[in-house]
Amino acid sequence: MPLVLSLCKHSVKKVADFSDDELVQVLGALIHFGQSDSYFTEALERHIPKKVFTMHPEAVSKVMQYCSQRRILSPPIFDTVAESFVYKADTFSTSQIARQIMPFGKLNYLPPNAGELFRKVEGVLRDRFSQFQPRTLLNLLHACTLIERFPVNFLAKVFSPYFLQQVEAQGTGLDRTVLAQLTQLFMTMKLECPFYEVDVEIKLDEEGYVLPATYHDEVYQRIAVCIDGQNRFCSNSQNLLGKEAIKQRHLKLLGYEIVQILFNPLDYDFGVDRIDYLEETDQTVVPEFVFLTLIMDKDRCQNSLLLQYLYYVDTSCKDTVLKSCSSLKNAGVVESGVYLIDPDGEEFGVDPFSVHCDMDSYPEVGITVVGHNSEDRLRISPCEDAGCYSRQIVYKQASLHQLRVLTETSETCEQFVKLECRHIRFLRENWGWWISRDGQKVQSWGGSSTNSGKCGCGERGDCDLGLSTCNCDANDEVWRSDEGYLTDKSVLPVREVRFGDTRDVPVEMAFYSIGKLQCKGEKTTIPVLESCAALKVAGFTKSGRYVIDPDGAGKGVSQFEVSCDMISDPVTGITLVSHDSETRMRVAPCESPGCYGRELNYEASLTQLNALTKVSRCCEQFVKLDCRHIRFLQSGWGWWVSWDGHKMLDWGGAEVNSSSCACGMTGPGRLCNCDSNDVIWRTDEGYLRHKSSLPVKAVHFGDTQDAPLEMAFHTVGKLTCKGRAMSDK
Numbered sequence: 115m116p117l118v119l120s121l122c123k124h125s126v127k128k129v130a131d132f133s134d135d136e137l138v139q140v141l142g143a144l145i146h147f148g149q150s151d152s153y154f155t156e157a158l159e160r161h162i163p164k165k166v167f168t169m170h171p172e173a174v175s176k177v178m179q180y181c182s183q184r185r186i187l188s189p190p191i192f193d194t195v196a197e198s199f200v201y202k203a204d205t206f207s208t209s210q211i212a213r214q215i216m217p218f219g220k221l222n223y224l225p226p227n228a229g230e231l232f233r234k235v236e237g238v239l240r241d242r243f244s245q246f247q248p249r250t251l252l253n254l255l256h257a258c259t260l261i262e263r264f265p266v267n268f269l270a271k272v273f274s275p276y277f278l279q280q281v282e283a284q285g286t287g288l289d290r291t292v293l294a295q296l297t298q299l300f301m302t303m304k305l306e307c308p309f310y311e312v313d314v315e316i317k318l319d320e321e322g323y324v325l326p327a328t329y330h331d332e333v334y335q336r337i338a339v340c341i342d343g344q345n346r347f348c349s350n351s352q353n354l355l356g357k358e359a360i361k362q363r364h365l366k367l368l369g370y371e372i373v374q375i376l377f378n379p380l381d382y383d384f385g386v387d388r389i390d391y392l393e394e395t396d397q398t399v400v401p402e403f404v405f406l407t408l409i410m411d412k413d414r415c416q417n418s419l420l421l422q423y424l425y426y427v428d429t430s431c432k433d434t435v436l437k438s439c440s441s442l443k444n445a446g447v448v449e450s451g452v453y454l455i456d457p458d459g460e461e462f463g464v465d466p467f468s469v470h471c472d473m474d475s476y477p478e479v480g481i482t483v484v485g486h487n488s489e490d491r492l493r494i495s496p497c498e499d500a501g502c503y504s505r506q507i508v509y510k511q512a513s514l515h516q517l518r519v520l521t522e523t524s525e526t527c528e529q530f531v532k533l534e535c536r537h538i539r540f541l542r543e544n545w546g547w548w549i550s551r552d553g554q555k556v557q558s559w560g561g562s563s564t565n566s567g568k569c570g571c572g573e574r575g576d577c578d579l580g581l582s583t584c585n586c587d588a589n590d591e592v593w594r595s596d597e598g599y600l601t602d603k604s605v606l607p608v609r610e611v612r613f614g615d616t617r618d619v620p621v622e623m624a625f626y627s628i629g630k631l632q633c634k635g636e637k638t639t640i641p642v643l644e645s646c647a648a649l650k651v652a653g654f655t656k657s658g659r660y661v662i663d664p665d666g667a668g669k670g671v672s673q674f675e676v677s678c679d680m681i682s683d684p685v686t687g688i689t690l691v692s693h694d695s696e697t698r699m700r701v702a703p704c705e706s707p708g709c710y711g712r713e714l715n716y717e718a719s720l721t722q723l724n725a726l727t728k729v730s731r732c733c734e735q736f737v738k739l740d741c742r743h744i745r746f747l748q749s750g751w752g753w754w755v756s757w758d759g760h761k762m763l764d765w766g767g768a769e770v771n772s773s774s775c776a777c778g779m780t781g782p783g784r785l786c787n788c789d790s791n792d793v794i795w796r797t798d799e800g801y802l803r804h805k806s807s808l809p810v811k812a813v814h815f816g817d818t819q820d821a822p823l824e825m826a827f828h829t830v831g832k833l834t835c836k837g838r839a840m841s842d843k
Contacts, residue, residue, distance in 0.1 A: 121140065121143060121144070121149075125140050125154055125157070126151070126153045126154050126156075126157045127157075129154075129157040129158060129160075129161050130157075130160075130161045131697075131698055133697070133698070133699045133700040133827075134169055134170040134172070134173035134699075135173075135700060135702065136700060137173050137176070137177070138172060138173050138176045141176045141177065141179070141180045142176065144180060144184075145176075145179065145180055145183050145184075148183075148184075150180075150184040150186065155186055155188065158177065158188070158191060159188050159190045159191060160553075160555070162177055162190075162191050162194070163190050163191060163193075163194040163552075163553035164552070164553055164554075165697065166191075166194045166195055166198045167194075167198050167201075167202075168694045168695075168696075168697075171202065171205065171206045171207070171210045171214075172210060174195060174198070174210075174214060175206075175209070175210040175213040175214050176213075177191060177195075178191075178192075178195060178213055178214050178216075178217045179213050179217070181217055181221070182213075182216065182217035182220050182221065185220075185221065186221075187221045187223055189223070189225075189506045189610075190506075190549070190553055190609075190610070192217070192218065192221075192223055192225055193225045193226060193227075193514065194553065195214060196218075196225035196226075196227055196228070196231045197225075197227055197513065197514070197515055199214055199215070199231060199234060200227065200230045200231060200234045203234050203235075203238055204238070208242060208245050208246045208247065208250060208251075209247075209250060211235075211238060211254070212246070212250045212251075212253060212254045215235055215254060215257065215258070216253055216254060216257040217257075218231075218257065218261060219256070219257025219258055219259070219260035219261050219263075220257060220260065222260060222261060223261070224261055225513075226508055226509060226512075226513045226514060227513035227514075227515065227516075228263075230465065230513065232258070232263045233334070235258070235263075236267065239251075239254075239265070239268060240267070243268065243271065247284065248277060248280040248281040248284050249281060249284055249292070251272075252272070252281065252292065252295055252296070252299075253295070255268065255272065255299060256295045256298065256299055259298070259299060259302045264302070264368060264369075265299075266368060266369070269299075272296075272299070273296075273300070314338075314339040314341070315336060315337070315338055315339070316336070316337040316339060317335075317336055317337075318334055318335040318336075318337065335371065336368075336369060336370050336371070337370065337371045337372075337373055338365045338370040338371070338372055338373070339373045340358075340362065340372060340373070340374045346358045362374075435454050435455065435456050435466050436455060436456070437455060437456060437457050437458070437459065437523060437636060438455055438457060438480070438482050438520070438523070438524060438633065438634075438635075438636055439453065439455065439469065439471035439472070439473070439479075439480030439481055439482040439483075439634075440479045440480045440481075440482070440524075440525075440634055440635050440636055441455075441480075441636065442455070442471060442473075442480055443471075443473055443478075443479060443480035447471070447473065447480070448473050449473060450470070450471055450472050450473045450474055451470070451471060452468055452469070452470055452471075453468070453469065453470075453471045454466045454467070454468055455467065455468075455469055455482065455520075457516075457519045457520045457522075457523045457524075458519050458523060463519060464513075464515060464516045464519050465516070467511050467512040467516050468511040468512075469482050469483060469484050469511070469512070470482075470483040470484075470485070471483070472632075476634065479634045479635055480634070481632050481633070481634045482520065482524070482632070482633045482634065483630050483631070483632050484509055484510065484511075484512055484517060484520070484607070484630060484631040484632075485509070485510045485630050486507050486508055486509045486510060486607075486628070486630070486631075487507065487508045487509075487510075488505055488507050488508075488611075488628050489627070489628065489629065489630065490627070491534075491625050491626075491627050492505065492625065492626055492627070493623070493624070493625050494613045494616050494623075494624040494625065494626065495616070496616050496617045496618075496619050496622075497614060497616060497617055498614065498615065498616075498617040499614050500543075500544055500545045500546075500614045500615075501545070501546065501547065501612035501613070501614050502612075502613075502614045503612065503613045503614060503616065504610060504611070504612050505610065505611050506609070506610050507607070507608050507609055507610060507611070507628060509607065509631070514551045514607070514609060517551065517606075517607050517631065518551055518552075520631075520633055521551075521603040521604075521606050521607070521631075521633060522603065522637070522659070523636060523637055524603065524633035524634065524635060524636060524637060525633075525634060525635025525636055525637055526601070526603070526633065526634055526635060527601070527603045527606050527607075527631065527632065527633040527634075528599040528600065528601045528606075528632055528633075529599065529600045529606055529607055529608055529628070529629055529630070529631050529632070530560065530597070530598070530599050530600075530627070530628075530629030530630075531548070531559060531560040531597065531598065531599075531600060531608070531626070531627070531628055531629065532560070532595060532596070532597035532626060532627040533546075533559065533569075533584075533586050533595060533596045533597070533613075533624060533625075533626050534593065534594075534595045534624060534625045534626070535585075535586035535593070535594055535595065535596075535623070535624040535625075536590075536591060536592065536593050536594070536621070536622065536623050536624070537589055537590060537591055537618075537621050537622045537623070538586060538589060538613075538614075538615045538616055538622050538623075538624050539586075539587060539589050539614075539615045540559075540569075540583070540584045540586040540587050540596070540613075541557060541558070541559065541567055541568065541569065541572075541583050541584050541586075541587060542567075542581070542583040542584065542587040543587075544557065545613070545614045545615050546586075546611075546612060546613040546614060547611075547612050548608050548609075548610065548611045548612065549608070549609045549610035549611075549612070550605035550606070550608075550609060551605065551606065551607055551609050552605070553609065554605065556605055559584060559596050559598065559600075560596070560597055560598030560599050560600050561573055561574070561597070561598025561599065562598070563602075564602040564604075564605055567583060568582070568583050568584065569583065569584035569585065569586070569596035569598070570596065570597070570598035571584065571585055571596065572584055578592075578594055584596045586624070589615075591621065604658065606631060607631040608628055611626060611628065613626070640654060640660060640661070642661050642662065642663045642667060642673050643662060643663070644662060644663065644664050644665070644666065644729045644838075645662055645664060645687070645689050645726060645729055645730055645835065645838065646660065646662070646676065646678035646679070646680065646687030646688055646689040646836075647686045647687045647688075647689070647730065647731075647835075647836055647837050647838045648662075648687075648838060649662070649678060649680075649687055650678075650680055650686060650687035651686075651687075651838075654678075654680070654687075655680050656680060657677075657678055657679050657680045657681055658677070658678060659675055659676070659677055659678070660675070660676060660677075660678045661673050661674065661675050661676075662674065662675075662676055662689065662726070664722070664725035664726045664728065664729045665725050665728075665729070670725060671719070671721055671722045671725045672722070674717070674718040674719075674722050675717065675718075676689050676690060676691050676717070676718070676726075677689075677690040677691075677692070678690070683836060686731075686836050686837050686838075687836065688834060688835070688836040689726060689730065689834070689835045689836065690832045690833070690834055691716055691717060691718060691723060691726070691809070691832055691833040691834075691835075692716070692717050692832050693714040693715055693716040693717070693809075693830070693832070693833075694714065694715045695712055695714050695715075695830055696829070696830065696831060696832065697829070698740075698827050698828075698829045699712065699827060699828055699829070700825070700826070700827050701815045701818050701825070701826040701827065701828060702818070703818050703819050703820075703821045703824075704816060704818060704819055705816060705817065705818075705819035706816050707749075707750055707751045707752075707814075707816045707817075708751070708752065708753060708814035708815070708816055709814075709815075709816045710814060710815045710816060710818065711812055711813070711814045712812060712813050712828070713811065713812040714809070714810055714811060714812060714813075714830060716809060716833070720757045720758075720809070720811060723757060723808075723809050723833060724757050724758070726833075726835055727805040727806070727808055727809075727835060728839065729838065729839050730805065730835035730836065730837060730838065730839060731836065731837025731838055731839055732803065732805060732835070732836060732837055733803070733805035733808050733809075733833065733834065733835040733836075734801040734802060734803045734805075734808075734834050734835075735801065735802045735808055735809055735810055735830065735831055735832070735833050735834065736766060736799070736800070736801050736802075736829070736830070736831030736832075737754070737765060737766040737799065737800065737801075737802055737810070737813075737828075737829070737830055737831070738766070738797065738798070738799035738828065738829040738830075739752075739765070739788050739797065739798045739799070739815075739826060739827070739828050739829075740795065740796075740797050740826065740827040740828075740829075741787070741788035741795070741796055741797070741798075741825070741826040741827075742792075742793060742794065742795045742796070742823070742824065742825050742826070743791055743792060743793055743820075743823050743824045743825075744788060744791060744815070744816075744817040744818055744824050744825075744826050745788075745789055745791050745816075745817045746765075746775075746786045746788040746789050746798070746815070747763060747764070747765060747773050747774065747775065747785060747786050747788075747789065748773065748785050748786060748789040749789065750763075751815070751816045751817050752788075752813075752814060752815040752816065753813075753814050754802075754810050754811075754812065754813045754814070755810070755811040755812040755813070755814070756807035756808070756810075756811060757807065757808060757809050757810075757811050758807075758811075759811065760807065762807060764802075765786060765798050765800065765802075766798070766799055766800025766801050766802055767779065767799075767800025767801060768800070770804045770807070772785075773785055774786065775787065775788070775798040775800070776798065776799070776800040777798065786798050788826070791817075793823070799829075805835070808833060809833040810830055810833075813828055813830060815828065
């Protein structure tokens with residue numbers, strides 16, 4: 115056990131530097147010995163959310179398996195894993211899918227994007243049901259029921275003789291655990307998912323189009339239309355009867371969206387002539403299920419007529435799902451209320467989501483308002499260490515990814531924060547902070563610049579007692595407060611708050627308030643130009659994400675998104691392109707030349723990036739090799755591959771195909787430090803600058819078989835291009 119405790123202790127300091135393989139090995143050891151450590155968990159929470167989208171799925175699965183086995187509920191980790199699952203699940207193995215989803219059920223946690231997450235799970239199960247090992251599948255479905263995500267569409271398959279025979283043939287057969295899971299699954303479906311006949315069921319595909327009533331595959335969303343006559347209410351009020359209320363609750367549990375229509379037959383005239391007329395009209399105008407109901411159930415024709423009206427209202431509203439409340443106000447919507455918006459447009463990116471639109475506060479723009487679960491004045495629970503108190507902010511109706519798109523497409527966004535305090539410490543000694551939407555620690559407070567280490571009073575220079583940071587750093591017996599608006603769109607909304615130094619109650623006490631996210635206006639349309647350098651020339655001087663098209667709109671390669679650094683070089687903009695292998699990565703043990711290979715996947719295609727290098731004045735890419743007791747360039751044991759597939763025998767800082775590293779260009783002896791092949795750790799690093807070969811497509815190394823004596827780690831940086839070709843601009 116001392117060895118395991120030592121592993122935990124040292125891993126805390128090294129989590130950020132672990133390769134995916136190393137992280138899997140460490141977590142595997144901790145799982146095997148049943149060991150966990152709060153400091154190691156905190157280290158995982160700091161670093162995993164930043165890397166989860168680029169991590170190998172096996173490493174992500176192992177992180178979730180560790181949390182599950184040690185019963186560690188970590189919203190920062192679980193939320194980012196849920197978001198990455200939606201985008202990457204199709205590339206996962208069935209075992210990885212199960213290990214990433216089951217912890218949500220075991221630890222009873224629904225992430226903010228639960229709707230998207232479990233729609234993706236259902237889609238994966240539908241497409242790959244037969245690929246799952248029977249017990250793995252049973253464990254996965256059972257975990258889903260624990261958090262009220264019921265596998266209605268797969269129940270018949272699970273309880274089929276064929277599937278049960280497969281389960282019985284695997285492992286220990288129908289043992290007590292399997293029988294308990296099957297029993298609980300069956301009872302859960304019976305108790306919580308009773309069968310109800312709905313008045314009208316509308317089935318929608320993924321794009322929101324209505325499917326025929328007889329269609330059962332590829333149903334993305336189900337809407338239950340409840341035509342509520344007076345016999346479903348109390349006789350003296352509009353209060354639903356208990357049996358009707360529980361029916362609607364159960365339908366929601368089954369995944370239905372409920373549309374309730376109050377129907378009074380005295381308000382309508384449904385004669386036979388009206389029905390015959392509708393049956394004779396062009397049926398392409400009205401959905402198929404309307405006519406099925408009219409023809410097969412004349413007694414319920416009034417429901418169909420109302421549904422026809424509902425459908426037309428819904429169809430007309432589809433075209434009015436605009437990007438923000440400001441767009442709605444510009445379109446003539448003037449009443450405040452709840453509306454559906456889609457910040458990046460209906461044809462792109464995130465799904466639409468509901469927000470509150472404040473149409474009254476400003477005469478010319480609507481304000482998009484998003485609430486959350488922590489808007490009240492909340493007391494910080496007593497605890498002593500820095501950041502020991504934590505509160506996750508869960509937003510209503512929208513995931514953090516959706517809110518990120520909202521902030522990026524809005525002209526301005528803000529969020530009010532307030533801290534009331536007595537005898538505590540705050541920002542001055544890093545006792546408190548908040549977490550951005552991307553999981554970054556932010557050490558500033560409302561009214562100040564991001565990560566300034568100050569509150570509003572520190573920014574203005576008017577803090578109590580002449581303090582330079584915050585009023586709440588006074589640490590005395592006087593009640594004080596720090597408050598103001600966070601306005602940096604690149605970090606909003608607030609994802610979590612952390613405070614400490616409140617243990618000695620009642621002397622040490624604090625309360626905080628976090629306001630709604632509020633955004634207004636729409637960001638100015640940015641032209642799609644050839645590079646960040648061209649954008650800076652055009653007057654765009656703020657660093658951030660931009661879309662570029664190196665060879666011009668409608669020509670050659672398609673446009674793509676990059677990061678633009680508009681600050682580092684006063685003259686030109688710098689285009690940065692990321693890839694999935696930027697962290698320090700271990701070269702897996704193998705012996706022959708180039709036996710280890712790592713192909714880099716960029717956020718744009720290699721053809722697109724070659725077009726970028728052609729229009730740029732210069733491009734470069736940092737490379738580094740840390741090594742011990744290996745051979746490298748001099749003996750032909752390692753190389754890198756250019757964007758177009760050519761084997762390149764040079765390294766950062768050396769001339770093209772010189773079989774040399776930077777040290778070989780200036781000093782005597784070996785051409786690379788890593789050709790020393792001795793027991794000393796050495797390094798070769800520098801920039802590759804021959805832009806016609808960039809970006810790096812892959813790296814290859816060998817001679818690392820005899821670990822731990824022979825070891826190596828490689829680092830490949832972002833592709834960086836600046837300036838404009840054939841120009842000094």
